[in-house]
Amino acid sequence: MTSVPLVDLAAQQDQVAEEVALGWAEVLKATAFVGGPQVSVFEKEFAAYSGVRNCVGVANGTDALELALRALGVRPGDECVLPANTFIATAEAVVRAGGVPVLVDCVEDTALIDVDKIMEKVGPRTKAIIPVHLYGQTAQMEEIVRISNATGVSVLEDAAQAQGARRNGVTAGGLGDVAATSFYPGKNLGAYGDAGAVLTGDDTIAAKVRLLGAHGSPRKYEHTEIGFNSRLDTLQAVVLSAKLRRLEAWNTARRAAAARYGELLGDLSEVRLPVVLEGNEPVWHLYVVRVPERDRVLSELHAAGIGAGIHYPTPVHLTGAFTSLGHGPGDFPVTERIAGELLSLPLFPEITEAQQSFVAETLAKAVR
Numbered sequence: 348m349t350s351v352p353l354v355d356l357a358a359q360q361d362q363v364a365e366e367v368a369l370g371w372a373e374v375l376k377a378t379a380f381v382g383g384p385q386v387s388v389f390e391k392e393f394a395a396y397s398g399v400r401n402c403v404g405v406a407n408g409t410d411a412l413e414l415a416l417r418a419l420g421v422r423p424g425d426e427c428v429l430p431a432n433t434f435i436a437t438a439e440a441v442v443r444a445g446g447v448p449v450l451v452d453c454v455e456d457t458a459l460i461d462v463d464k465i466m467e468k469v470g471p472r473t474k475a476i477i478p479v480h481l482y483g484q485t486a487q488m489e490e491i492v493r494i495s496n497a498t499g500v501s502v503l504e505d506a507a508q509a510q511g512a513r514r515n516g517v518t519a520g521g522l523g524d525v526a527a528t529s530f531y532p533g534k535n536l537g538a539y540g541d542a543g544a545v546l547t548g549d550d551t552i553a554a555k556v557r558l559l560g561a562h563g564s565p566r567k568y569e570h571t572e573i574g575f576n577s578r579l580d581t582l583q584a585v586v587l588s589a590k591l592r593r594l595e596a597w598n599t600a601r602r603a604a605a606a607r608y609g610e611l612l613g614d615l616s617e618v619r620l621p622v623v624l625e626g627n628e629p630v631w632h633l634y635v636v637r638v639p640e641r642d643r644v645l646s647e648l649h650a651a652g653i654g655a656g657i658h659y660p661t662p663v664h665l666t667g668a669f670t671s672l673g674h675g676p677g678d679f680p681v682t683e684r685i686a687g688e689l690l691s692l693p694l695f696p697e698i699t700e701a702q703q704s705f706v707a708e709t710l711a712k713a714v715r
């Protein structure tokens with residue numbers, strides 16, 4: 348058996364190559380590299396797909412989070428509540444917007460934010476709650492929206508890993524006040540470089556994000572506030588439109604692959620399989636199991652040519668970047684414990700049964 352990568356972008360590239368080449372030829376001819384008509388075409392398509400009124404393309408997912416927080420009115424010293432178990436960008440964006448990240452532990456089975464621990468972190472300075480739809484399944488949004496309604500705190504979904512995921516029939520991006528997503532190449536909907544977007548049903552938030560991402564400029568050479576340069580490139584918009592047409596089929600294929608892992612690994616008592624919350628339709632951005640002696644198991648998978656990974660090895664509060672938060676080991680015990688057990692197995696729409704069987708057999712040998 349040859350190697351099995353964690354994600355196989357080449358397989359996806361083959362499917363859209365022709366469409367992208369045709370679209371890019373038009374962009375190159377028109378030389379509208381920034382702000383070409385393809386950008387607003389994609390924004391409309393992705394807004395419609397996500398079931399919200401507005402999509403604003405930006406340069407990457409971290410900018411999408413930051414600009415969304417600024418549009419929500421986060422001011423220096425305002426607190427934003429987010430899970431300790433997330434990619435660092437969720438917390439980074441809060442600091443970049445001038446805010447203070449306030450972390451919450453995750454729950455044991457799904458690794459998602461523990462909604463029962465949010466309220467104790469909400470205080471007079473809290474401006475936003477940022478649930479992260481980690482690994483491709485949405486957080487328990489009803490409880491978060493209930494807290495938001497009761498306290499007036501806004502909800503920003505970090506939907507970077509959840510394009511097309513649904514909770515009780517509602518697509519990620521339409522479950523809070525505003526959402527940020529990333530089109531980093533390995534995401535379910537990935538560009539050919541960095542790209543991101545903000546989704547919202549609120550026209551005022553959308554207009555503010557658009558203004559901030561374009562040098563605070565509502566019209567050429569008129570600048571009403573200090574902004575940023577954070578726009579979705581026209582060439583990336585072409586790629587994203589081509590891939591969006593295939594996203595549902597790709598997400599369906601990911602679900603089938605996740606179900607197959609469930610069958611292949613179901614009898615291994617040493618392997619804890621991912622748990623899906625009732626009401627969730629995940630898109631399996633990552634297929635994350637939990638195993639004892641994870642580092643040894645991971646090395647054995649790597650030695651066999653399997654591109655397994657860890658998402659994430661170090662919880663936000665234990666990274667060097669966030670020592671200023673003043674946390675230490677033991678502050679978020681569930682997040683810290685599972686950080687030593689998490690193991691992401693290869694999963695992408697085109698993964699074959701043979702590849703999955705090889706992963707399962709190698710994993711079975713490694714854990715026994």
Ligand SMILES: Cc1ncc(COP(=O)(O)O)c(C=O)c1O
Nearest residue numbers: 407408409434436437507529531
């Ligand atoms: C949960 C989460 N939030 C935010 C980001 C940041 O996105 P980007 O890398 O496009 O800045 C990512 C992905 O990288 C992510 O996985």
